Amino acid sequence: MSSKGLKPTKRKGNETSENFDAKKSKKPKLVSSNSDKKHQEQPKFGKPKSFGDNNNNTGSLSSKERRIQAKELSEARKKRRKPHYTLEQELGTLWEKMRRRNIGKEERSKLLSEALQKMKGKIPEIAGSKVSSRVLQTCVKYGSKAEKEAVFKELQPHFLTLAENAYAVHLLTKMMDASKEELSACISSLRGKVASLLRQMVGSVVVEHAYHIGTAAQKQELLGELYSKELQLFKGLASTTEKSVVDIIKKLGLQKDAVVRRMTSIVQPILEKGIVDHTIIHKLLIEYLTIADKTSAEFVIQQLAGPLLNRIIHTRDGARVAILCIKHGSAKDRKKIIKAMKGHVGKWAFDQFGSMVLACIFSIVDDTKLVTKFIVRELEATLKDLVMEKCLQNGRKPLLQLLHPQCKRYFSPDDLASLDLSIPSLKELSETSSQTKDSDSKVSGEEAKDEPEEIDLEENAAVAGGKKDPLLRRQELLVNSGLAERLIDVCAENAEEFLKSNFGKDLMYEVAVGGSDGILCPSLSEKLSELYEAITSVAAELKPEETEKNSEHVLEYVHLCRTIRRLVLECPAFASTLFKNALSGKCRSWARGLCAKILSAFLETKDLQVREMAKKELQVLVNEGALKILGTEKPE
Template sequence: MASGGDDLQSPKKRKHDAVGKPKSLAKGGDDGKKRKRPSDANVARGGGGGEVKKQPVTAKEKRLAAKEMAESRKKKRKQNYSLEKELTVLWEKMRCHSVSKGERSKLVSEALHKMDGKYLEITGSHVTARVLQTCVKWCSQSERDAIFEALQPDLLILSRKKYAVFLVKKLIKLATKKQFEWFISTLHGCVAKLLRHTIGASVVDCAYQRATQPQKRRVLLELYSTELQLFTDLTAQKTHSLLETISNLGLQKSSVLQYMTTVIHPILEKGIVEYPIVHTALLEYFTIADKTSASDVIRQLIPLLTQGSSIIDGDEPSAPELQNKMKAKKKRLPEPLLVQIMNTREGLKIGISCLKHGSVKDRKKIIKSLKGHIMKLALSDYGCILLISILSIVDDTKLVTKVVIQELAKHLKQLIFDKNGRRPLLQLLHPLCSSYLPPADLACLNYRVPSLISKDEAPESTTEVITENRVDVATNKEQDGSEGMHSANDSKKDPLQRRKELLMKSELAEVTFSAL
């Protein structure tokens, strides 16, 4: 039976006809506007038959509506949101430089009164943690003691939090001797774990820098052996070096080396090498490490020192994620890590050991990473010693001239009249002279990793400094020979030829004499 009505058409026929019609007619509307029933609008706004909420029309009304919605969501999500807003107002007042001491004290006391009993909850928030940190800075000693006592059981846990870590470091710096001694005792058994944590390592370093020599030894000894980590009495010894500790306590050198390897390698894999405590541990590790172990550490250190610090806020990333985050953060780093660690003698020794025992490619990588930071190194106490080592070791004089010599030539007058800046220039004119290099700096220049030194070199290194200090290089050929012994294992080029290339071919000597 034939059908002529639309309601009897097939689904494909109806869809085809709908495509050809206007959008409004296809949906069954006359005016092309989407219609809603009043009941649907009320239900969408949560109302049954009540008054319909007015929709924002202007841009200002939309902004206010969005702000109200954000505020309501924050109140549901944050437990102490209203308290956070009150503390923020007080914090903006107390941190102003123009506020008087008495007024600031009142503001701090008021803020602490509001936070009383909620210190642990507050440390988890970015805003309130900063407020509490400011209060710790400006509050009275009794108020600070109350905060320390309230957070005392959870200080190690807070040391791993990315917002609370700054509060913990502030408490450590301002703690009394009794409180600080308690914190050092709390660290026992947790030093290695915290050093492997990208956030917790800064807390250990903060405590290490403030600690006395006996306290520093107690912290360091935990990184040497399992026995020293388990038994507190063994860490009370008065030995200074790792070799003395091994001999006094009768420890097995192989077991100590194995344990330190398990401690140091995770630290290097995460790139946490900017702290003095890590430098000291590495130098002690070199005293007992075999050739293979020492070479592996040097090979891991060089990329880290030339790229920069890898401290990353937030949770700890895995090894593949760490490399990607380091690449992303590399653009924001102001200087390589090698420049940053030149504020301690231990950091200087780490840099010199990488320079001496690295390959030719490694040395080029190190020098290229220093581009633009030569003047900062030249004017610092230990950075100038690193530059002296570069001028005395590296055979690629073209690269050294391009990166180091040209930068020094631009600021000759400033360098000549600076106690540290003149040292690299004097090294080229009169190498290793005791008049500008004290014995401690000469010892740093002659530092080598014991396992990476050949047996024939050991007696030579003891006599080279004496010979260098007595005779002028420019007038005595024997002195040139002694410098050759100094650089025999570090470079292949003749030392006199290297100095001529750095002074004459680079025109540094001519510029120096014209500046004088």
């Protein structure tokens, strides 16, 4: 056989003999021995080498000497990195002396002058430093008018740059507080940059401070930039006396769509970044919701539903925004809002505006189990403090809203206006949905079966408020939750304290009469009887002698006399208990002074049994002229 006809033999792995021989002929790699590895230099990581002629000397230094050497190295680096480092060190030393409270005015004035002399011409460069900013704040606070003006003159061209610095912000706010002229100049420097600064965590602080201490015209000027570019460019337009954005659009003839787009471009990034703590932003939001379309309004509600809402409730406009979110939000949005209030309910109950947000929740949210779990339970723990809160009497508002909703006696016109607010675009949608629902109810069963339409109505039902009957909602929140029973117990336990207080009388009255529509009477009549016994036991105490000083019977308190009279006229069960336990056989001694009005109420009441019960004893006093009944004819 010839060699040409032979085929190369196959090896393992489908390798030919030629490939195998080629592999075999490769030289092995040289591997260093273990002894060679030991002599190779290994990279050394750890402490940096110290600078000096001999690096080996650091090992012989003590720990104290090493710390000193490290400090010197750190100082050298800072001097290279900060051009004014030495100056800042000197200013820091002066500041520690001038900021003391026990220092004299003359000595502080000398230190201020020395510090300003060192900083002269360099103030804009060092104002953003932590130390220098504090020194300048002290100079602005305690310096003379000329010294303040000198600092302001150097900083004014760099105002916008400093407004974005975390340390210089505090200096700028101090300068705005210094004088009205400097405040006006600062606001002028902000022209055209208000919207961009509000989108920043630091810059928004400067705008907020200017808005907070500014005049009405200055506030309107700052807000005008957020409404339209025309108001941003032309100062005369921004100084309009019109307050709401709707009035400004009508007066200046602005295009509503352009204003909405402008405000949307500002509001959206602010909400996404969570910069919602400032009052100017709360005002911007409430104005935006008055002109926003359905999609934009829903975006605002969805962004605020949750923890963000807790950060805006403390202001008037912020609370109104929260009420609108609760009123027009979906069931999912309301659930987020209520859950986010966990742990904050007590705080908001005592707040002037937060209390109205809680009242709104009690009036609108249909998920009473959720409200009971997260809000009612927290209120129960502080019922006495809520009733006796003496500052602005805010704590009682949520409770009074449940007992007597939107009563003009307990809620101011501004409070009632807040509860009646609505978003126009979503209100129109809710009205359309309700009309569709009413028309569908008239159609036969087969024509009314349209599942997608029913789902939309349920989703939009939140727009118009709650779907549940208000009386049923109050029943579940007050009676079924146990809040009313606990409230009656607190009133009975502290009857004397509440009666003598000008702050607890209104709540005591509403609980005693059983609330509006008698919501407490059917199921808690026994508990109410115990409350009547507690009140009458206080009233049955002996009347103090005229010789006793600083002694006044509970029925002789002016505010309480009126409350007891109202109870006698409106609550026959209480009137009967009071007459039997406290007044029967003692009417002659009480027929003078303020208490005479209480006695006359027994003859003026519409309840025949109460009138007949008291008539026998009181008629004698009326005939003798000892008791007068005002505004009514003498009973026969």
